[in-house]
Amino acid sequence: MNDPIKVLLIENQPLTRIGINVVLAATDDITLAGETDNAKDGFRLFAELSPDVTILGLHFPDSCSIDDLDNYFIERPRAKIIVLAEHAGDSEISRALKKGALGYICKDVEPDDLLKAIHVVNAGKKYIPVEIAEILSEHVGHEELTATESNVLRMIVGGMSNKEIAFALDVTENAIKSHVQNIFGKLGISDRTSAATLAIKRGLVRIDV
Numbered sequence: 001m002n003d004p005i006k007v008l009l010i011e012n013q014p015l016t017r018i019g020i021n022v023v024l025a026a027t028d029d030i031t032l033a034g035e036t037d038n039a040k041d042g043f044r045l046f047a048e049l050s051p052d053v054t055i056l057g058l059h060f061p062d063s064c065s066i067d068d069l070d071n072y073f074i075e076r077p078r079a080k081i082i083v084l085a086e087h088a089g090d091s092e093i094s095r096a097l098k099k100g101a102l103g104y105i106c107k108d109v110e111p112d113d114l115l116k117a118i119h120v121v122n123a124g125k126k127y128i129p130v131e132i133a134e135i136l137s138e139h140v141g142h143e144e145l146t147a148t149e150s151n152v153l154r155m156i157v158g159g160m161s162n163k164e165i166a167f168a169l170d171v172t173e174n175a176i177k178s179h180v181q182n183i184f185g186k187l188g189i190s191d192r193t194s195a196a197t198l199a200i201k202r203g204l205v206r207i208d209v
Helices: 014-025 039-049 065-075 090-098 111-122 130-138 147-157 162-169 173-187 192-201
Strands: 005-010 030-036 053-057 081-085 103-106
Touching: 005 014, 005 039, 005 111, 014 030, 014 111, 030 039, 039 065, 053 065, 053 111, 065 081, 065 090, 081 090, 081 111, 090 103, 103 111, 147 162, 147 173, 147 192, 162 173, 173 192
Parallel strands: 005 030, 005 053, 053 081, 081 103
Antiparallel strands: none
């Protein structure tokens, strides 16, 4: 019999951790090697435990895991990581997969699908649920926003006017108008309300609750 798959769980929501614990405890071929509720301790445990599969929560109060993925692959280039997200925002999925994550699941995942994801990723294959794959396919070929455009979009979502954004970024209002038009073109929309709605739906900006 093969050794159980060692899983490291890094997630800040207690109920989510409890749920995953219950699911894994009911299996014989997967074991929870460690868990933590914060990004700093998560990376330390990742380096110490060398888990077969790491389930990594997407957002923490002090960090975004997608931004930290590079560090995980510097530590272990062949790491097998499943990103655990609140919802199926396609921008976040694309970024996670481009950085090397093998799996992407949402917190409302069914227990059987969670176990399937762990087994598939442990085998070195990608695990992307059908509903998430469909979201990705809808936006294939869409041009990505630049860092500045993403920042401007975040401010639009926050309800700031072009004049307020220009003041915050210390640029002219005309420069912001140009960025806004570029954002509209790339997202395929024509107004600020649609931009804000789509940005939240697709996970193009992070909304702190």
